[in-house]
Every structure is written in structure tokens, then in C-alpha cells.
Amino acid sequence: MDFWSYLANSLLLGIQEAAPLVLAAIGFTLIFRLNGFINVAFAESITIGAFIGVTLNLLGWNAYVSMIPSAIAGGILSVISYLAFYRPALRRGVGKSEMIILSVGVSYLFRHLIKIVWGNETMFYSVPGTQPIKIFGVGVTNLNMVCIGLVIITAVAITLFMYRTRYGEKMRALADNEDLAKSSGVNPLATSTLIWAIAGVAAGVAGAFIGIRLRVAADIGWNQILFIIMITIVGGIGSVRGAIVAAFSVGIIQMGIALPANTYYASIALLVLFVVALKFRKEKV
Amino acid sequence: MSSGKVIHLKNVVKRYGGRTVNDINDKVLGECGIEGLIGPNGAGKTTLINLISNKISLTEGQISFFKDGTEIDISKSSIDKLSRLGLVRSNQIIQDFDSLTIMDSMLLSLAASKQERFYKLFGDKKARKMAEEEIAWYLDFFHFNNPNGHADSAGEKKLLDIIRCMMLKPKYALMDEPTAGLSEDQTQRAIELMKKRTTEEGMRILIVEHDLDLIWNVCEKIHFMSEGKILLQGSPEEIKCNEMVHNKYIGE
Amino acid sequence: MSSYWIQAISFVAIFIALAGSLYLQSSIGGITNFGIVGFFGVAMYLYTIFVVTLAMPPLLALLAVVGIVFVVALVLGRVILDLGPQSILVATLAFATIIRHLATVLEGVTGAAKGIGTVKMPWDFEKTSDEKILFMVVLIVLAAIVLLYAAKIKKTPYGRLMLSIKDNEVLSESLGKATLNHKVIYFAFTSAIIGLFGALTAPIYTYIFPHFILADVTFVVWIALLLGGRMSVWGAVVGIAVTKFLFDYGIESVLSAFQVRMGPAFGAMWPNIKLALFGAMLIAIFMFRPNGIVSRKREGSLQ
Numbered sequence: 048m049d050f051w052s053y054l055a056n057s058l059l060l061g062i063q064e065a066a067p068l069v070l071a072a073i074g075f076t077l078i079f080r081l082n083g084f085i086n087v088a089f090a091e092s093i094t095i096g097a098f099i100g101v102t103l104n105l106l107g108w109n110a111y112v113s114m115i116p117s118a119i120a121g122g123i124l125s126v127i128s129y130l131a132f133y134r135p136a137l138r139r140g141v142g143k144s145e146m147i148i149l150s151v152g153v154s155y156l157f158r159h160l161i162k163i164v165w166g167n168e169t170m171f172y173s174v175p176g177t178q179p180i181k182i183f184g185v186g187v188t189n190l191n192m193v194c195i196g197l198v199i200i201t202a203v204a205i206t207l208f209m210y211r212t213r214y215g216e217k218m219r220a221l222a223d224n225e226d227l228a229k230s231s232g233v234n235p236l237a238t239s240t241l242i243w244a245i246a247g248v249a250a251g252v253a254g255a256f257i258g259i260r261l262r263v264a265a266d267i268g269w270n271q272i273l274f275i276i277m278i279t280i281v282g283g284i285g286s287v288r289g290a291i292v293a294a295f296s297v298g299i300i301q302m303g304i305a306l307p308a309n310t311y312y313a314s315i316a317l318l319v320l321f322v323v324a325l326k327f328r329k330e331k332v
Numbered sequence: 333m334s335s336g337k338v339i340h341l342k343n344v345v346k347r348y349g350g351r352t353v354n355d356i357n358d359k360v361l362g363e364c365g366i367e368g369l370i371g372p373n374g375a376g377k378t379t380l381i382n383l384i385s386n387k388i389s390l391t392e393g394q395i396s397f398f399k400d401g402t403e404i405d406i407s408k409s410s411i412d413k414l415s416r417l418g419l420v421r422s423n424q425i426i427q428d429f430d431s432l433t434i435m436d437s438m439l440l441s442l443a444a445s446k447q448e449r450f451y452k453l454f455g456d457k458k459a460r461k462m463a464e465e466e467i468a469w470y471l472d473f474f475h476f477n478n479p480n481g482h483a484d485s486a487g488e489k490k491l492l493d494i495i496r497c498m499m500l501k502p503k504y505a506l507m508d509e510p511t512a513g514l515s516e517d518q519t520q521r522a523i524e525l526m527k528k529r530t531t532e533e534g535m536r537i538l539i540v541e542h543d544l545d546l547i548w549n550v551c552e553k554i555h556f557m558s559e560g561k562i563l564l565q566g567s568p569e570e571i572k573c574n575e576m577v578h579n580k581y582i583g584e
Numbered sequence: 585m586s587s588y589w590i591q592a593i594s595f596v597a598i599f600i601a602l603a604g605s606l607y608l609q610s611s612i613g614g615i616t617n618f619g620i621v622g623f624f625g626v627a628m629y630l631y632t633i634f635v636v637t638l639a640m641p642p643l644l645a646l647l648a649v650v651g652i653v654f655v656v657a658l659v660l661g662r663v664i665l666d667l668g669p670q671s672i673l674v675a676t677l678a679f680a681t682i683i684r685h686l687a688t689v690l691e692g693v694t695g696a697a698k699g700i701g702t703v704k705m706p707w708d709f710e711k712t713s714d715e716k717i718l719f720m721v722v723l724i725v726l727a728a729i730v731l732l733y734a735a736k737i738k739k740t741p742y743g744r745l746m747l748s749i750k751d752n753e754v755l756s757e758s759l760g761k762a763t764l765n766h767k768v769i770y771f772a773f774t775s776a777i778i779g780l781f782g783a784l785t786a787p788i789y790t791y792i793f794p795h796f797i798l799a800d801v802t803f804v805v806w807i808a809l810l811l812g813g814r815m816s817v818w819g820a821v822v823g824i825a826v827t828k829f830l831f832d833y834g835i836e837s838v839l840s841a842f843q844v845r846m847g848p849a850f851g852a853m854w855p856n857i858k859l860a861l862f863g864a865m866l867i868a869i870f871m872f873r874p875n876g877i878v879s880r881k882r883e884g885s886l887q
Contacts, residue, residue: 084670085670085673085674132867132870132871135871136870136871139871141870143670144616144668144669144670144673145870147670147673147674148616148673148806148810148866148870149866149867149870151618151803151806151866152807152862152863152864152865152866152867152870153863153867154863155803155859155860155862155863155866156860156863156864156867157863158859158863159855159856159857159859159860159863160860162853162856163853163856163857163860167852167856273674273677273678273681276674309689311685311688311689312689314681314685315682315685315686315689318678318679318681318682318685319682321675321678322663322664322675322678322679325664325667325671325674325675326663326664326667385758387754410757411754411757411758412757412758412759412760412761412762412763415757415758415759415760416760420758421758423755427752427754427755428751428752428755429747429748429751429752429755429756430751430752431747431748431750431751432744432747432748432751436744436747439741439744440741440744440745440748440756440759441759443741443744443745445760445761445762447741447742448741448742448745448761448766449742450742450769450770450773452740452741452742496759500759500760
């Protein structure tokens with residue numbers, strides 16, 4: 048393919064690939080900023096969203112409507128992990144670098160429980176006939192357009208919520224300085240739980256998108272978690288806007304390499320870039 | 333007995349954002365055996381120690397270290413390099429190694445780098461024996477409740493910090509409030525050791541202290557700092573009687 | 585001795601060595617390595633390629649592989665070891681993922697999903713079982729050496745040095761120790777040990793596939809160490825005894841002893857049940873016994 052169509056494809060398909068990552072990264076960056084540790088089990092909020100969604104879809108629900116329970120499932124799992132495991136551990140004085148190891152354990156627990164319940168097989172959504180559309184000469188489907196549209200709406204909604212509402216302000220205050228926030232009347236437990244819930248909801252919807260577009264399997268969240276961590280670090284921990292830009296960049300780079308080569312090389316290149324990004328990040332993680 | 337400077341501060345400035353915490357245009361330290369650095373809280377004493385020992389970096393300026401007559405620019409040297417050059421510091425806030433016993437800590441300080449290799453499992457008998465003799469001297473000079481265990485009080489940890497410093501046989505030791513947290517007895521011993529080292533072995537020491545009686549008794553020269561600047565350098569008599577020092581510090 | 589138990593003990597020895605290496609890296613060196621399977625896998629694949637494709641003599645191949653892993657770890661260490669502990673965890677995980685992707689995508693060299701082999705035992709006897717028994721004994725001896733080193737290191741100058749760097753790197757530096765250099769070399773040689781045992785796994789499997797080097801291997805070693813107790817290398821032994829010996833071989837043989845035939849459904853589910861349980865155990869350790877089951881302390885300070 049010639050250069051311009053390569054560029055157009057990389058851009059548009061890249062944005063498409065990145066759409067679920069954008070949502071997941073927004074959620075992840077919020078909880079990373081709030082509690083200061085990397086929660087690897089966030090991957091499973093993505094995964095559970097896909098599984099709940101596809102199960103309902105195969106029972107006859109419309110794929111898009113089933114995104115709502117996907118979102119709720121992601122949110123519930125996220126809140127459970129916070130209230131049952133992370134919060135007690137933090138209060139016991141478990142250090143930040145130990146928390147990430149704990150989250151690996153939580154991730155393994157959740158992931159394999161999902162496999163026990165749903166089995167080892169890959170599942171697929173049944174989506175009504177998709178119509179191909181051409182944009183700038185790139186073949187996309189109406190399904191993907193709807194996905195991107197919903198991602199944009201959700202991302203905007205969360206951004207507005209965090210930066211324009213009083214509740215969002217409270218949340219950011221809590222993330223910055225818990226004691227100060229408490230004295231201004233912010234309830235840390237309720238606010239924290241809400242942040243974890245929102246993060247989980249974003250993950251659940253992201254999972255549903257991945258499931259609809261690709262497949263539903265127990266490793267779909269786990270496969271993305273390194274990229275999500277990278278996007279968060281590059282975009283700035285706690286910055287929703289940074290996460291959005293970084294996520295779309297990752298998607299475009301990924302597509303840009305996958306098109307001439309293949310997705311494995313794209314992943315390898317991105318992971319190498321990730322390590323480089325870690326190195327040059329000013330706020331040491 | 334002692335002559336020649338050890339540290340030369342040239343236009344040393346440290347700023348945090350818009351706030352200047354240290355601003356020293358041209359000052360020399362270490363001409364006498366034991367020197368004191370005094371001044372009110374917030375004068376920038378610990379910052380200066382941190383700048384010289386390179387725990388924090390200079391905003392502007394240059395710091396030189398004089399060793400055997402050679403001038404070495406240490407403005408950007410790493411902490412470990414400084415230590416190997418012979419410039420060490422003890423800490424104001426207690427620092428320790430949780431996993432190491434008192435013995436272990438001392439063995440660590442005395443260990444030569446050629447002993448510290450991954451393939452050396454069986455240790456060097458001769459080196460170990462020499463180290464143990466030296467450690468025995470220190471354990472005899474100072475009292476620790478359980479030398480084969482961990483330092484069990486703030487005082488013991490502080491003392492251990494000082495001893496680790498001394499064991500490196502530095503040319504110049506920066507000691508940030510070394511006697512804070514030590515008992516009367518431990519303080520006596522520590523001062524005795526410092527005097528011994530400076531008179532017998534040519535070590536130079538800079539002590540930051542708030543205990544002025546100690547400063548007048550022990551130091552041959554005193555530097556007075558306030559608002560980030562070294563305002564006065566002189567003998568204990570000169571500093572004690574100085575009006576500005578009284579106004580800014582002692583009179584409080 | 586039945587070939588089942590020869591293989592079981594061989595794997596247990598390998599995993600004990602891995603857990604011992606992790607103990608060296610984490611409890612002595614303060615390095616959080618979540619890419620154990622990366623070094624393990626690189627070595628396993630390189631040994632196989634050297635011995636099968638390049639027909640190198642086994643000992644030469646082994647030495648070459650260990651040397652390469654040492655260099656790879658040296659380079660990786662130089663890049664990541666001055667970052668924070670969470671970064672090191674994530675970067676090592678990324679490294680292991682890169683290795684697995686390479687194994688999958690360099691099909692011409694690694695055979696990818698089709699596998700690569702046949703890796704034979706490094707010696708030739710009349711009876712294959714004798715070959716395997718000798719190999720098992722070699723593995724046990726090598727694992728024992730690793731354990732002995734790990735047990736003795738605390739009282740050597742090098743061990744004290746690494747512990748000081750783990751506890752308070754700046755303080756260690758102020759004693760004149762070049763801490764980053766030391767960490768990098770330490771990481772390189774302990775990872776080379778992991779590589780050694782990765783290479784030695786190849787003759788047991790005989791045919792190598794990318795799904796042998798999933799992150800699950802790393803996780804199993806971690807949970808073994810955490811379960812058994814990070815404070816002492818014997819915790820690594822206890823941890824592997826419980827996770828590998830008990831869970832894998834013990835339960836399997838008990839079930840077959842009672843003539844309970846594991847139907848295909850259970851066989852497919854068992855890894856999930858096991859790993860879910862491991863996850864739960866790890867969580868429980870953090871909640872209730874942060875120092876593992878071997879330790880005498882009920883609660884300790886984790887850093």
C-alpha cells in the first residue's frame with residue numbers, strides 16, 4: 048500500500064484499536080493517583096466486563112445494551128478488590144511496592160475464577176450484520192464507529208466529572224493530600240470507593256468493546272495491562288487528558304508497526320518503548 | 333598542627349523555586365582540626381552539609397576539596413566517590429540498616445572493596461582478623477548493650493552512625509548534630525574520639541551543633557550561619573562576644 | 585524409580601533453585617524481579633537452538649547460554665535498576681513478555697507454536713532412565729549449591745554489602761559503596777543462575793513450546809517464596825514443597841492412587857483451581873502472615 052493510505056490506515060485503525068485502551072487508562076490513572084500503587088488486577092475488571100456482556104448477549108441481549116451490565120460488573124469487581132483486599136492491606140501498613148505484588152495475586156485469583164466459571168474456551172459476541180464504511184479510503188465498520196463514539200462520550204463524561212464538578216474536585220483533593228482533604232469534609236472511604244467504582248466501570252466498558260470487536264477470553268485484560276501501565280506513566284499519573292493522548296498514540300504506533308510487520312513486533316516495539324519511557328519519566332514511580 | 337583549607341566554597345547558591353536557602357560567596361572550611369557550624373534554625377546549616385556531601389545538587393557555584401595539596405572539584409561527584417576520596421558525613425536524622433547487626437554494620441564499613449565480590453564466599457581471614465581487632469577497640473571504647481544484635485535505642489543508632497563514619501578514616505568528616513540523642517556518657521566518649529582523631533591522625537571535622545557549651549569547649553574555629561549565609565568565621569572567643577551573633581542567635 | 589517421579593523430582597529441584605535465586609534477588613538484593621520466566625525462557629530456547637539447530641556440544645552450549653543470559657541481565661539491569669521498585673517489577677515483566685513474543689514470532693528460529701526439539705540428555709547410556717536419573721542427581725546437587733550459597737551469603741562481606749544497599753542505598757553509598765554497579769552485577773549473576781536452570785529444563789521437556797514460558801512460571805516462584813517466607817532461603821524450599829510438590833505431584837498421585845480418574849474436564853480445570861488458590865494464598869499471606877509460614881514472627885515490617 049502506498050504511503051498515504053498506510054498513514055490513513057495507521058491513524059484510523061490505530062484510533063480504533065486504542066479506543067478501549069483510552070477508557071481503561073482513564074480508570075487506571077485515577078486509582079494509581081489516588082492510592083499510589085499499580086493495580087495489576089485492574090485487568091480483570093476489563094475481562095469481567097467482556098464476560099458478563101457476552102453471556103447476556105448470547106442470551107439474546109443487544110450487544111450495546113449489554114455494555115451496561117459490563118460496566119456494572121467491572122465496577123463491582125474493582126470495588127470488591129479495594130474494600131476486601133487493598134484498603135485493609137494499606138491500613139496494615141503494606142508498602143506501595145508490596146501492594147503491586149498483592150495485586151498480582153488478586154489478578155491471578157480473579158482471572159482463574161473467571162476461567163473456572165466460564166471455562167477455558169474463547170467466546171464471541173453475536174453482533175448483527177456490520178456494515179463496512181470507507182473513511183479516507185480506510186475500511187472501517189459502523190460497529191467500530193459506534194465504539195469510538197461511545198468511548199469519546201465516556202471519556203468526555205469522566206473528564207468533565209473529574210475537572211468540572213464539585214465531587215470531582217473532592218476526589219482530586221483526596222488524591223493529593225488525604226489529611227487536608229479530610230479536614231475539608233471529604234469522606235475518604237466513600238470518595239475512594241467511588242473512584243474505584245468509576246475506574247472499574249471504565250474498565251468494564253473497555254472490556255465489552257474488546258470483546259465485541261475481537262474476542263472474549265480470560266487473558267484479554269491481562270494482555271493489555273502492561274500497555275495500560277505504560278500509557279498511565281507516559282501520560283502522567285492522574286492526568287485523564289494525558290492518558291487519552293498517550294492511549295491514542297499507543298494505538299497508532301501499534302497499528303503503524305503491525306501493518307507492515309505483525310502485531311507481535313508491534314507489541315515488542317511498544318514494550319521496549321515502555322522501558323525507555325520508564326527510564327526518562329521525571330516523577331520516579 | 334593543622335594548616336591549609338579542606339573545603340573551598342565558591343559562589344555556592346542553592347535555590348528552591350524562588351527561595352534561596354544557601355548563598356555563600358567565597359568561604360573556606362577545615363583549616364582547624366575541629367570546627368563548629370552554628371546558627372539559628374532555618375539558617376541553612378544542614379543544607380550546606382547536604383551540598384558539600386552531594387546529597388543535594390548545587391543551583392550555582394562550585395565546591396572544591398583539597399586532598400594532599402591537590403584541589404578537586406567535587407560539585408558533581410557522587411556520594412560514594414566523595415566517600416572514597418575521604419569526605420564523609422554523619423546524619424542528623426538517624427539512619428541505619430535494618431537487616432544488619434551492630435557487628436555487621438561495622439564489618440561493612442571496614443570491608444575493602446576487593447572483599448566484596450560475589451564469588452568470595454569464604455572471606456579473607458587476615459582482613460577479618462584486622463577488622464575484628466579494630467571493632468573490638470570501638471566496642472571497648474563505647475558501650476553497646478548487644479553488639480551481636482541490633483542497635484536498640486536512638487542513642488546507640490546515632491553512635492553507630494558516627495562510628496561507621498570514623499571507621500572510614502576520612503580526611504574530612506561533616507557531622508550533623510552528632511550528639512543529639514546521645515547520653516551524657518556517650519557524648520563524652522564521642523567528643524574524646526573526635527579530639528583523638530584530629531590531634532593524632534590529622535582528621536578534620538566540622539560539627540553542626542545547637543549545644544553551645546559543647547561548641548565553645550571543643551571547637552578551635554567557628555562558622556556562624558544565618559539566612560543562608562556564612563556571616564562570621566572566628567575563634568570561640570571572637571564568636572561568643574560578637575554582637576551580631578548575639579542578636580541573631582544566642583540572645584534568643 | 586518410576587519415570588514419573590524422576591521427572592517430578594527434577595522439576596522440584598529446578599523450582600527450588602529458581603525460588604532460591606529469587607530469594608537472593610529479592611530478600612538479599614532488594615530487587616523485585618517479575619521477569620524470572622524471561623531469563624528462564626531465553627536460556628531454555630537458546631540452549632535448545634544451540635544443541636538442536638547448531639549441533640553444539642551440550643556443555644559448550646550450556647556455558648554459552650549462561651554467559652549470554654549474564655550479559656542480557658547486565659544490560660537490562662543497567663537500564664532499570666536505578667528506577668523505583670514498582671518500575672523494576674513492571675519493567676522485568678515487560679522483559680519477560682518481550683521474550684515470550686520473540687519466541688512466538690521468530691518462527692524460523694524457535695519453531696514457535698510448532699515447537700522445537702528434540703533435546704536429548706547430555707549423556708548417552710544404554711538405559712534412558714539411567715540418563716534421566718543422573719540428570720536428576722546433577723540438578724539436585726546444583727540446586728543444593730544454590731541453597732547453600734543463599735544460606736551463607738548473609739555472613740559474607742558481599743552479602744552484608746547487598747543487604748545494606750537493599751535497606752538504605754544512600755547510607756550504603758555514603759560508606760563509599762558504588763551501589764548501582766553492585767546491584768547490576770548482582771542482578772546479572774543471579775539471573776544467570778536462573779538461566780542455568782532454564783537451560784537444564786530443556787532436556788527434560790525434550791520439545792519446547794512458547795506456552796512453557798508464560799508469566800505463570802514467575803508467579804509460581806513468587807508465591808512459593810512468599811508462602812514459605814522471604815526471611816530465609818529455607819522458606820523457598822518450604823514454599824516449593826507446598827506449591828510444586830504438594831499441589832502438582834502430590835495431589836496428582838494421590839488421586840490416581842485412589843483410582844479417581846481425572847476426567848478431561850477436571851484435568852482442564854485443575855490448573856485454574858490451582859492458580860486461583862495460589863492467588864488466594866498470596867492474598868492471605870499479605871493479610872495475615874506477611875513473613876510467610878516458615879518465619880517465627882507473626883507480623884513484620886514490609887518495605
